[in-house]
Amino acid sequence: MPVTCQTLLDAHPAAWTQATTHPFLTGCHSGTLLPTQFNTWLVQDYLFVQDFTRMVGRVLGAAPDGHIDLLLAGLSALKDELLWFEDKATERSLDLSTPAQPTCQRYREFIASLAIAPYPVQAIALWAIEYAYNQGWQLPGPMPEPYTEFADRWGNPGFTEYVQRLATQANAALAAASSATQAQAEAAFLRVADLEAAFWQMAFTSGKEKIRG
Numbered sequence: 001m002p003v004t005c006q007t008l009l010d011a012h013p014a015a016w017t018q019a020t021t022h023p024f025l026t027g028c029h030s031g032t033l034l035p036t037q038f039n040t041w042l043v044q045d046y047l048f049v050q051d052f053t054r055m056v057g058r059v060l061g062a063a064p065d066g067h068i069d070l071l072l073a074g075l076s077a078l079k080d081e082l083l084w085f086e087d088k089a090t091e092r093s094l095d096l097s098t099p100a101q102p103t104c105q106r107y108r109e110f111i112a113s114l115a116i117a118p119y120p121v122q123a124i125a126l127w128a129i130e131y132a133y134n135q136g137w138q139l140p141g142p143m144p145e146p147y148t149e150f151a152d153r154w155g156n157p158g159f160t161e162y163v164q165r166l167a168t169q170a171n172a173a174l175a176a177a178s179s180a181t182q183a184q185a186e187a188a189f190l191r192v193a194d195l196e197a198a199f200w201q202m203a204f205t206s207g208k209e210k211i212r213g
């Protein structure tokens with residue numbers, strides 16, 4: 001039985017729940033999140049997305065012919081997303097040249113390390129990273145202002161379809177993969193799940209520390 005996106009989700013429900021549910025997200029939903037917590041996330045996620053864009057470029061470079069179109073569309077959306085992050089930072093007077101926090105840096109190093117992984121492993125990691133935000137931003141329910149546009153960016157129907165197509169491509173790549181590559185894909189999925197949970201926790205706690213001064 002080959003590994004698929006669905007078998008990974010079924011085998012690791014607790015890891016995936018930790019990746020996609022967090023007091024940060026429910027705090028956005030209930031209006032209890034502090035602006036400093038949100039702003040910490042925003043700046044650190046911009047730094048993440050810059051390197052994630054580089055990762056998607058490398059996935060494109062490793063992709064078979066039939067997968068190029070979707071990945072190009074993904075890169076095009078990331079171009080828009082980086083400009084949007086810059087607008088949001090300007091609106092909030094945030095400095096995007098802030099250093100990456102250790103958790104953000106660990107995640108950036110992990111996605112950089114995928115450069116030498118087989119394509120099916122890269123495809124699973126890409127799907128997991130996008131699916132984590134697609135689910136995470138939707139699960140609490142409709143987000144109030146000022147978070148509506150953030151939830152919509154990763155929860156809108158077009159993005160949801162993009163993530164589903166990433167899953168289809170990852171499954172196709174894995175179907176032909178060796179058992180060693182399938183095991184590596186599972187490890188990458190679990191690594192993404194851990195790093196997603198840590199990323200929410202980073203923003204949630206470091207924003208609070210700043211308030212305490």
Ligand code: HMH
Nearest residue numbers: 045048049129130133199
């Ligand atoms: C930490 N994971 C993180 N940031 C993001 N922007 C995404 C996933 C989705 O692109």
